[in-house]
Amino acid sequence: MSAAETTTQAAVTLQAEGSVARRQTWSRASRWILLVATLLGLVVLVILGIDNAIVGIPSLDWDFLSNYPSRFAERAGIRSSILGSVWVLVFTVILAIPVAVGAAVWMEEFAPQNAILTTVRLNIANLAGVPSIIYGILGLAVFVRLMELGPSILAGALTLALMILPMTVITSVEAISQVPPSIREGSLALGATRWQTVWNHVLPGAMPGILTGTILAVARAAGETAALIMIGAFTFIAFDPSLSFGGLFDSFTTLPIQVYNWTIRPQPEFRANAAAGIIVLMVAVIGLNALALVVRDRLRRN
Amino acid sequence: MALAGPPDGSDLADALRKRPLRRPGENLIVVALVLCAAVSIATTFAIIYVLFSDAIGFFREISFWHFFNPGNEWQTLFDPRSFGVWELVLGTVNVTLWSMVIALPLGLAAAVYLSEYAHVQTRRFLKPLLELLAGVPTVVYAYFALTFISDDVLLPLLGGNVSFFNSLSASIMLGVMILPIIASVSEDAMASVPRDLREAAYGLGATRLEVAFRVVFPAAISGIMAAILLAIARVIGETMIVAVAAGSTPNLSLSPLESIQTMTGYMLQVALGDAARGTTDYTSLFAVGALLFLMTFVLNVAAQIIVRRFREAYE
Numbered sequence: 001m002s003a004a005e006t007t008t009q010a011a012v013t014l015q016a017e018g019s020v021a022r023r024q025t026w027s028r029a030s031r032w033i034l035l036v037a038t039l040l041g042l043v044v045l046v047i048l049g050i051d052n053a054i055v056g057i058p059s060l061d062w063d064f065l066s067n068y069p070s071r072f073a074e075r076a077g078i079r080s081s082i083l084g085s086v087w088v089l090v091f092t093v094i095l096a097i098p099v100a101v102g103a104a105v106w107m108e109e110f111a112p113q114n115a116i117l118t119t120v121r122l123n124i125a126n127l128a129g130v131p132s133i134i135y136g137i138l139g140l141a142v143f144v145r146l147m148e149l150g151p152s153i154l155a156g157a158l159t160l161a162l163m164i165l166p167m168t169v170i171t172s173v174e175a176i177s178q179v180p181p182s183i184r185e186g187s188l189a190l191g192a193t194r195w196q197t198v199w200n201h202v203l204p205g206a207m208p209g210i211l212t213g214t215i216l217a218v219a220r221a222a223g224e225t226a227a228l229i230m231i232g233a234f235t236f237i238a239f240d241p242s243l244s245f246g247g248l249f250d251s252f253t254t255l256p257i258q259v260y261n262w263t264i265r266p267q268p269e270f271r272a273n274a275a276a277g278i279i280v281l282m283v284a285v286i287g288l289n290a291l292a293l294v295v296r297d298r299l300r301r302n
Numbered sequence: 303m304a305l306a307g308p309p310d311g312s313d314l315a316d317a318l319r320k321r322p323l324r325r326p327g328e329n330l331i332v333v334a335l336v337l338c339a340a341v342s343i344a345t346t347f348a349i350i351y352v353l354f355s356d357a358i359g360f361f362r363e364i365s366f367w368h369f370f371n372p373g374n375e376w377q378t379l380f381d382p383r384s385f386g387v388w389e390l391v392l393g394t395v396n397v398t399l400w401s402m403v404i405a406l407p408l409g410l411a412a413a414v415y416l417s418e419y420a421h422v423q424t425r426r427f428l429k430p431l432l433e434l435l436a437g438v439p440t441v442v443y444a445y446f447a448l449t450f451i452s453d454d455v456l457l458p459l460l461g462g463n464v465s466f467f468n469s470l471s472a473s474i475m476l477g478v479m480i481l482p483i484i485a486s487v488s489e490d491a492m493a494s495v496p497r498d499l500r501e502a503a504y505g506l507g508a509t510r511l512e513v514a515f516r517v518v519f520p521a522a523i524s525g526i527m528a529a530i531l532l533a534i535a536r537v538i539g540e541t542m543i544v545a546v547a548a549g550s551t552p553n554l555s556l557s558p559l560e561s562i563q564t565m566t567g568y569m570l571q572v573a574l575g576d577a578a579r580g581t582t583d584y585t586s587l588f589a590v591g592a593l594l595f596l597m598t599f600v601l602n603v604a605a606q607i608i609v610r611r612f613r614e615a616y617e
Binding site: 024042131138166224286 | 328331332334335336337338339341342343345346348349352353356407408411412414415416419428430431432434435437438439440441442444445446448449450454478481482485509510511512514532535538539540541542545546566569570573574579587588591594595598599601602603606
């Protein structure tokens with residue numbers, strides 16, 4: 001092969017000529033071309049973020065955070081949508097995480113290695129790929145209509161809980177499978193039962209991974225819009241959700257829905273409101289992602 | 303089983319799995335855990351039941367042939383109404399096509415860079431940053447697509463050639479959204495190509511670029527295919543970006559400059575209106591939803607099969 005010949009020559013003279021020089025130049029150039037391509041998506045996002053900050057920051061004041069939505073752009077705020085988002089997310093986590101971790105523990109620690117386990121695995125992998133709007137239809141048909149919960153906080157939380165369930169099961173399974181078998185064997189050898197082993201040794205060991213997965217799932221649910229619009233949460237809310245059991249059945253709105261509402265309005269004044277809402281939403285989402293990274297690093301080190 | 307020879311890891315695990323639970327309460331715990339796992343199976347059945355039971359109601363009124371006849375329009379607002387789903391499917395194909403034109407070269411370039419060029423430190427820093435692109439709420443991309451891309455860039459640039467709502471603005475943002483999926487899954491595939499192949503190529507005098515594109519890239523092609531299928535599944539299921547920026551006019555066109563409507567865009571439109579339960583408008587939501595579900599299901603299963611096959615090839 002001629003390539004081999006020419007390279008030997010290049011190694012001797014250290015200064016490549018002709019086709020070898022051309023190939024090396026291309027190779028050196030490709031590093032920078034590929035780096036630029038890698039960064040291009042991020043650059044677009046940063047430019048859009050800066051542009052958005054210029055439009056949105058003037059509207060971002062205490063009034064914006066503490067006012068209810070309004071027909072008048074300068075008076076409209078995100079109070080009810082922030083409270084709605086927090087409320088729905090709290091219940092989503094309460095509903096989804098125990099079930100997800102329970103399913104993952106069963107799959108990793110108790111399930112017989114047979115066709116049933118394979119089916120459950122494949123099923124969860126497929127559910128993770130189901131579009132969020134389909135979960136919205138499910139929520140509409142089952143929680144809103146069949147169980148007659150209406151477009152309530154509980155219906156929203158149940159819908160989002162089903163939506164984030166597959167991804168939290170997958171991250172929990174991964175976290176549990178990374179706990180070394182020697183820890184289980186040591187515990188079992190000392191006479192602990194299987195559940196004692198799981199509860200006292202496996203779950204604490206898997207905690208960083210489970211926590212990271214949970215935070216990322218919350219970040220995803222916090223930005224979800226389509227599924228909640230499907231269940232009927234695109235409404236005008238000018239009251240705080242009540243902090244009681246009955247509050248679960250109140251209707252609600254969330255921050256992404258409010259941003260959507262302002263985005264599709266034809267009046268240009270609302271553009272600044274949408275931009276300001278996006279700043280709040282992005283701070284929350286990036287904050288959650290950063291928190292997930294910190295939690296993973298810190299707990300792993302301990 | 304253990305008698306057949308010295309127990310290896312899996313035999314031991316199997317033996318421990320069969321060890322009796324010595325505290326009676328533990329059986330209840332295991333039952334609870336099984337129920338947790340059963341929730342996921344129940345969810346799948348519920349999705350299928352909900353979609354298809356109402357879709358059947360739809361097909362009692364609108365014939366299958368009418369629905370899938372490419373000659374029929376999708377026109378549900380006034381009489382005579384017509385439910386030819388191809389206009390919506392083609393809207394979905396339109397944004398899929400143009401978002402892939404944007405995301406595929408960039409995503410694959412990123413995968414090659416991260417896997418073959420980047421220093422370990424650089425990769426550890428860049429990968430989470432890139433993955434953040436997939437974590438941005440889609441309503442944020444939707445707003446960017448409509449106000450910045452369409453209003454501030456495309457309209458001044460292209461003038462009367464482009465409509466205010468257009469598939470291109472949505473496709474650009476969809477492309478940015480799926481970049482990390484293509485990059486991440488392809489990078490995993492490239493990273494699992496055995497080192498021997500690279501070393502053999504370097505030994506023959508290949509440059510880094512040649513090793514990346516003539517050795518690693520072809521060896522990882524099945525993983526790359528899986529990445530593309532997963533990215534397509536993400537695009538066709540995405541709702542907010544297309545509903546806000548691509549328009550709401552069903553249109554048999556693959557042009558990026560026209561206003562179109564996708565399947566998900568139509569579904570959101572029905573949800574925002576108040577179609578009464580049992581009407582054809584309401585059941586059409588489930589018919590389109592069922593078709594969308596089938597399409598994403600096929601893509602996801604195909605991706606899984608490809609990933610599994612390529613993993614077996616090297617391990």
